[in-house]
Amino acid sequence: MSNGDLLHVVTNDDISPRRKAFGHGIIWGSAAIMALTATLQTLQATGHGDWGFTTWRPTLYAFCLWATALCWAQVLIRGEQGKRTLFVLPAALFVVSLTVFPLLFGLLIAFSSWNLSSPDGRQFNGFDNIRQMWADPFYWNAMWNMVLYTAAIIVEYAIAFGLALLLNAEIRARKFFRVAFLLPLMLSPVAVSWMIGKSMLEARYGPLARLGRFLGWDTPSFFGTPEIARLTIMAMDAWTYIPFMMIMILAGLQAIPKELNEAAKVDGANGWRNFWEVTFPLMLPVSITAILIRIIFKLKLADVVINVTSGGPGGATDTVTSFIFREYRDRSNVGYGTLLAMVYLVVIIIAMTILMKLADRFARPRT
């Protein structure tokens, strides 16, 4: 076998047994290196062996080497057909190094105790983090808050639908209002935190607090009690993202042929029946898409909470993300924080799958 044969255009029939054997050798050799590296590293990381490397990088390199060798071996064994595998290589390496490996590494951390100040570094601790999560009332409080925050999307949707109907109607200065209503969406949540949370709602000099005092609220505090703080956070988040739902619904409304509403009118439908039996069903696909995307946004809610209340008072406004952020940032609980993040990922995947199935079941018969 000459060097030229390795990537030369050949058919299956032309491939020599030696070349095939070489290809299989590469597959098994690289797999063995990969398995050995990962096993040694795992043994060392879990405290069961002295061999291994100080970081997981060599394991990542072995993984990438294995992926490359697999592709190359396909060319050796299958010739021209195997070359197709090579085209997948860049994407495969990208996914492995940036998604699969971090996920696997994250799983390992999730079952470790890792205090950043500890000279021992990361220590495998089995199911301790899961037990801690189970017994942590403040984590479940954050989870319950997520349910409340997410449920608020129904109200946001109703407001967004109303605004979209308004802007779809022939009203004066329609273009101006479209731009004005969209402005909050242009702001970063950090800007919203400072502009609204720290300025407008400031308890002593903020204009809304002054208005509150004028109206008889003795000590206005928009973040002082758990209930009011939660409502304020919901309102701030809604103010930012209602325009997003509004603009999606508005685009959907404009895509509905006018003839349908006109035909309904001719058939005697009043405004409400026209909306409920024509517009609303036709808008269901758009509405469901808008709600699902909004839920995804909401599940990531953290920036406003971190900036304005730090999850307070006493964890009352925490989201799961802000709770995890504090575990990482302030407590250096890297292992516990990672476990919570992994669990949250699983919860989101399950919840979104169920929601999408329900949405499909609900929307299909009505459209």
Next chain:
Amino acid sequence: MKVDLYNAMRSKMSRRRMLQGATALGAVTAMGPLARPAFAESHGNVRAEILKIPGVGAGSPTDADWQKVGEMTLGATKANVAEGEFAGVELTFFGINNNGLHNILFRGLLKGWETYTGAKINWIDLAQADYNPRLQQSIATGTVDFDILAMGAPLEGDTASKGLLDEMPDWVKTQIEMDDYVNYLKAPVGTWDGKTYRISIDGDCHTFAYRTDYFGEGAIGGAAVPKTWQEINAVSKAVIGQTDPLTGQPAVGYLDPLKGWGGFGFYFLENRAAAYAKHPNDPAWLFDPETMKPRVNNPAFVQAIQDVMDLIAANAYPADQINADPGTTGFSQFLAGTGSMLMWWGDIGSNARTSDTSVVGDVVGFGINPGSDKVYNSQTAAWEETYNEAPNMAFLGWGVYVTNRVSGDEKKRKAAWSAAAHLGGKDLSLWMSAYPSGFQPYRNSHFQYDEWEAAGYDRAFVEDYLGSNADSYNHPNAAVEPRIPGIFQYYSVAEDELAKGYSGQYKSAQETADAIAAAWEKITDEIGRDNQIKLYKASLGL
């Protein structure tokens, strides 16, 4: 010094006389062998000239002022570094960017140094609450990406103990005149295993600031300024419903920050707790030095937490205090005229007089951390009905450190230490103490009243302000900051649990304190109990 000896000295010698002695000592130090005679004449002039920039009462310093001061204090650098000697050197500086303080003014102060030496500095700016997590992550993941580090002594346990710092060359010690440091900042602070790593730029401890218009005959706060926490609590309740004499807003007593601040907020509970928990016969007060068992849930700390809870229940705080962190209590509340009593780092005093945002400059007075009518003795597990005071040496001041990233490159190493030495220079430090910078006096030479008076401060204010600092630094029962790894994890988790307690998430002060203690025990186990015991004892001089 023994407490009784100190008290005897205090009774015979006024604070003014004591500070005059300190001043004389500073002057002698300045004329000692470390000072360069050729530089001595201009030295005095430079100090007077920089204190006129921008001048007390002329508003907050601007970037142009910082640059000017930085250029005028280059004398010591020029004696050790040739012009353009560091051309091509790039250094990365890691620090906090509090509004108008720290890194913000370091940029201006180092501008002239960069021009003269040819080096370039890149900046890593962190919000105060993000500072420690970023530092810890850099250390834990082996990604220290900075050459110069502004850091407090408590974090020496996390950095110096792991060999991450570069040892200070002798020429730096000479340039910055280290002998001028106040005693409590001398070794072991700034050192580890006998090696020196730190250039001090600050003399942190918490002092008491109060509004003079609240106290005196007929004043709403009573005839005398409170001396104990019991009196502070009483005044805070007594002024509820009255009107602030300066602003016309509702009167407020003591300002506790009820929201965390990246670990820095725990110092403010410590202020109360120190008076109850720091027994004069026992250097330890946060942990048992033999076992590292937390003392944070003993009756002394529980009393401190209960004090705060009582004031919350009495509505003694401004509205929304649950969301007030120490930055809010110091700058948005006290300096802006809300509240009458505050514990803060000493630089709130210079800010009161020289910051644009302060309205209390004419009605502010100072003292040391208030005491208590009783003190808890952890060794006997009993309260003692005796007056006790214990200033809180919170954070032991900021310092500038050089990391071992430069250790292998002599040119870069010298450049890093030269930049650090410029910021820690004797003349520059006087200016930073007198103007808003985030730093308070930390050298004996900072206590020369005449210099402050010439800058525009009035004599009584300076004596009061500097006196509160000096009395705290020199107090025999000072509550000293432990230099142990992970100390800010302890503080962070504590303020997190405190926030839950203050908002009613826990049933009582005891339950709140127990939650903190449990979390502290977990941290100690994770970091390593034996090593923590060893380092904690060392930090207490045991």
